[in-house]
Amino acid sequence: MLQKEHRLTDKRDFQRVFHHGQSFANRYLVIYFLKNRNSDTFRVGFSVSKKVGKAVTRNRVKRLLREAFRSSRDQIKEAYDLVVIARPSAAELEYENVVQNVHHLLRNMDKPDAQKRKPQQQTRRSASDKQGERKKGVH
Template sequence: MKKELRVKKNKEFQEAFQKGQSFANRQFVIYSLKKENQDYFRIGLSVSKKLGNAVTRNQIKRYIKQAVFELSSQIVTGNDYIIIARKPAAEMDFFEVKKSLTHVLKVGKVFIKK
């Protein structure tokens, strides 16, 4: 993911948690915060140490990044999205992660209508 497409600063995470909308399913929680004058969307990832060792956490992050990349043409721009992985995400393969993310993004009405 390109640098300008990532949310990295704690202040930006906290702003999304406090002012943004959240929606969730069993595997993921997503916070969405509308950003004025932003022509693209940004993604922030949070994977707790409770989900497993570093290898497992990094694998989950890779799966999420790839799924977002593949779905990026359908995601509404101008927002920051914080994706928090829950415990069941640790046992999922890439296709299950993508399916679950697609579901939670539809719940939050984040997809562009086609």
């Protein structure tokens, strides 16, 4: 089990990572990460929605993810706040596959900024912009 110092639990911390962090994804998992200047260790939180399955399945996925991060904590060199989101396809994974996918995400976190994707800010378009697109034939 992850030690208390490695757990991200506060809703505000989750929101801060989502809004200001960067993300990377693979077929089974999405990771959002943000440097944490207030700590000298990483913290990780998990989000597994009802789309993944019923409670038993969701809890199994969270247990596997917690253990995968616990076993690979040496791979995380810097103090990051991490939020890991399990996609519905993660329900079919065995432990070894979960570990491989976690290692894949952690390796790609360390790549240069050109490889990282920033969460896109949604912009509101006015009704006139939408109508202008329709006239041009763009939908």
